[in-house]
Amino acid sequence: MLAVALSMFVTTVYSQGQQTIQITATNPDGTGTGTARLGIPVSLVATVSAGQSQVVNWSLTSGGNISATSNSAATYTPPFMQPS
Numbered sequence: 001m002l003a004v005a006l007s008m009f010v011t012t013v014y015s016q017g018q019q020t021i022q023i024t025a026t027n028p029d030g031t032g033t034g035t036a037r038l039g040i041p042v043s044l045v046a047t048v049s050a051g052q053s054q055v056v057n058w059s060l061t062s063g064g065n066i067s068a069t070s071n072s073a074a075t076y077t078p079p080f081m082q083p084s
Contacts, residue, residue: 020049021056025076036064039080046072 026043027033036042044066046056056074060066064078 022047036076036078038078038082041075041077044074044076048072 024045024047025033025036026045027035027037028040028043044058048056055071056068058066058068058074060076063083064076066074066076068074
């Protein structure tokens with residue numbers, strides 16, 4: 001099973017063994033810049049290469065909230081105010 005923790009919202013490729021994970025972030029206006037703005041959700045989609053498990057476990061180590069919408073997608077909602 002793979003665990004992915006995001007710290008920046010850009011299209012990123014991670015490799016773990018023989019699997020590759022590509023994460024694409026899309027803003028609500030449909031742009032793929034992946035720039036998180038306070039209080040505005042960002043859609044995340046992970047594309048996992050062949051391997052035993054293609055389930056992505058989403059976790060967050062900073063402010064805001066992340067919730068899985070499927071095995072390969074999640075929504076990140078940043079905080080409404082800049083953390084102090």
